[in-house]
Amino acid sequence: MAMERTYRVVVAKPGLDGHDRGAKVIARALRDAGFEVVYTGLHQTPEQIVQAVIQEDADALGLSLLSGAHLVLVPRIFDLLKANGREDVLLLVGGIIPEDDIPSLEKLGVARVFTPGSSLGEIDTWLESALDAREKSQL
Numbered sequence: 001m002a003m004e005r006t007y008r009v010v011v012a013k014p015g016l017d018g019h020d021r022g023a024k025v026i027a028r029a030l031r032d033a034g035f036e037v038v039y040t041g042l043h044q045t046p047e048q049i050v051q052a053v054i055q056e057d058a059d060a061l062g063l064s065l066l067s068g069a070h071l072v073l074v075p076r077i078f079d080l081l082k083a084n085g086r087e088d089v090l091l092l093v094g095g096i097i098p099e100d101d102i103p104s105l106e107k108l109g110v111a112r113v114f115t116p117g118s119s120l121g122e123i124d125t126w127l128e129s130a131l132d133a134r135e136k137s138q139l
Contacts, residue, residue: 006035008057012040025120053086091110
């Protein structure tokens with residue numbers, strides 16, 4: 001099934017975590033699935049990430065978090081997206097996220113949390129379906 005249109009996704013590594021292999025693998029898998037992908041690189045501040053979302057006119061933002069700072073960084077990114085009129089961006093989070101923290105992230109508005117063991121196919125299929133559904137609902 002083809003996407004409704006080509007979606008642009010920013011993949012970002014907020015905070016001080018220096019491990020980005022997973023983010024690069026996800027970025028490549030999404031690109032191979034037909035998404036336009038912008039990877040921001042390591043050590044990005046919430047402000048830098050939101051600026052990238054704005055500049056790239058992104059449809060979705062994928063955050064890769066391994067540092068344990070997700071309950072600090074994700075709310076800050078949500079606040080900045082809202083302050084910049086981009087609360088429409090679909091936010092997904094991946095990485096080392098304790099099961100007990102997932103409901104808190106979802107309550108904030110995270111559309112989906114992917115933990116280790118999620119398949120690349122599961123991620124790109126879910127993202128395509130979620131963005132297509134949003135696109136159809138806006139018609």
